[in-house]
Amino acid sequence: MVISDSVLFVAGMVINLIFSLIIVRGIYYPHRRAQDYVFTFMAFSVVVYLIMGLFTSVELSIGAGFGLFALFSVLRYRTDTVPIREMTYLFVIIALPILNSILFGSGQYVNMVLSNLMIILVLWILEKKWGFRYEQCKLVRYERIELVRADMRDELIADIRDRTGLPVTKVEVIEMDYLRDSADLMISYDENAPLVPKDPSLVSPLQNNPDQLPSIGITGQ
Numbered sequence: 001m002v003i004s005d006s007v008l009f010v011a012g013m014v015i016n017l018i019f020s021l022i023i024v025r026g027i028y029y030p031h032r033r034a035q036d037y038v039f040t041f042m043a044f045s046v047v048v049y050l051i052m053g054l055f056t057s058v059e060l061s062i063g064a065g066f067g068l069f070a071l072f073s074v075l076r077y078r079t080d081t082v083p084i085r086e087m088t089y090l091f092v093i094i095a096l097p098i099l100n101s102i103l104f105g106s107g108q109y110v111n112m113v114l115s116n117l118m119i120i121l122v123l124w125i126l127e128k129k130w131g132f133r134y135e136q137c138k139l140v141r142y143e144r145i146e147l148v149r150a151d152m153r154d155e156l157i158a159d160i161r162d163r164t165g166l167p168v169t170k171v172e173v174i175e176m177d178y179l180r181d182s183a184d185l186m187i188s189y190d191e192n193a194p195l196v197p198k199d200p201s202l203v204s205p206l207q208n209n210p211d212q213l214p215s216i217g218i219t220g221q
Helices: 005-028 035-053 058-073 084-105 109-128 150-164
Strands: 135-142 168-177 182-190 216-218
Touching: 005 035, 005 084, 005 109, 035 084, 084 109, 135 150, 135 168, 150 168, 150 182
Parallel strands: none
Antiparallel strands: 135 182, 135 216, 168 182
16 A cells, blocks of 8 residues: 555654653653743644654755754844753754654654664763762852952862852952952752752851851852
């Protein structure tokens, strides 16, 4: 029995939609529950596959695929800055329907399924952070400027750990403001390490006068 082109087109679109849902709902959504990005990813997946499905020639499909990548490489969201993780998922969601359309259209069904499963496996492993230890960074405004000295780095890190409870491993001075007696610091910490308990030995004598107590403000990501 000969299967019509319309049935094959719909079947390919459904398969692409299933794999896209696995990536967006099963891998991305549990870690980043952002409605706008979920909407964008699914819309891109469906629309790109539909566009690719209009081309019956493999050569035209490949050319259109590179054209879409060139278009989206210069595309900028003016209303908000897209984080690098979301941009990576967007790239994957754009590449997936192009790959599926070309492989499905040329009858390479096994290669299509294997390629999709490999992409899903890699994304899942990366999100599970197996074999990796990541550091998070935050930009903070620090007011005990007397500790922002090269010979007091250990005291500075200990004080920031005590104030924030974060297992800080590194501190980088971004900017110092002597007029306001403050400094902008970029702190790095291991996100998998346990929080640092309060150390009574680091309590400042100024705690007897809360109005004079120096503070630390987290201003970054």
